[in-house]
Amino acid sequence: RKEVEQDPGPFNVPEGATVAFNCTYSNSASQSFFWYRQDCRKEPKLLMSVYSSGNEDGRFTAQLNRASQYISLLIRDSKLSDSATYLCVVGHNDMRFGAGTRLTVKP
Amino acid sequence: ETGVTQSPTHLIKTRGQQVTLRCSSQSGHNTVSWYQQALGQGPQFIFQYYREEENGRGNFPPRFSGLQFPNYSSELNVNALELDDSALYLCANSPGTGGEETQYFGPGTRLLVL
Numbered sequence: 001r002k003e004v005e006q007d008p009g010p011f012n013v014p015e016g017a018t019v020a021f022n023c024t025y026s027n028s029a030s031q032s033f034f035w036y037r038q039d040c041r042k043e044p045k046l047l048m049s050v051y052s053s054g055n056e057d058g059r060f061t062a063q064l065n066r067a068s069q070y071i072s073l074l075i076r077d078s079k080l081s082d083s084a085t086y087l088c089v090v091g092h093n094d095m096r097f098g099a100g101t102r103l104t105v106k107p
Numbered sequence: 108e109t110g111v112t113q114s115p116t117h118l119i120k121t122r123g124q125q126v127t128l129r130c131s132s133q134s135g136h137n138t139v140s141w142y143q144q145a146l147g148q149g150p151q152f153i154f155q156y157y158r159e160e161e162n163g164r165g166n167f168p169p170r171f172s173g174l175q176f177p178n179y180s181s182e183l184n185v186n187a188l189e190l191d192d193s194a195l196y197l198c199a200n201s202p203g204t205g206g207e208e209t210q211y212f213g214p215g216t217r218l219l220v221l
Binding site for chain 2: 004032034042043044045046049087089091093094095096097098099100
């Protein structure tokens, strides 16, 4: 079993759609959780940290369920510029990345 | 941007050769981590350095080695290159002592092994 597993995707959605990504992790001792965004042929960039209480940043909402070892990312009102690969990241002494889920937002 | 730079940007080597990749450090960020990202995959943790000491290692063979310098810049060395070593190599800085904090990535070095 992989340490961090994500929806395989790809997700192809129209502008304005709401899209949700899911992620599960295997190490129950993990202590930090993030979503990163990676554009084609670019480096990953932090999108947002994920807290147990859930957190929101504009159109983006992240949730963490420690009991189920599950992380989610919700994107509302999708924009063309949201097209990218979204990486789920879990930290415990070091950072472990999921394989990523590719999102394409179409006009 | 992150202030993290990597060199070279692209590199072509042949099987069996050795390669050294370099990473600068953002001021005040004394932890550096190296990752290998194969096409279509997420970054895989290679190892991490804190204050010039290796501070964690992923599932990579000993032919992957590293150094961190007093100015917190870093090198990744790979000996006896194999075709499967072809990938994007990313370094990332973080400000703290642990590896669980936000990582600030450099643009990466694309290595092709023929």
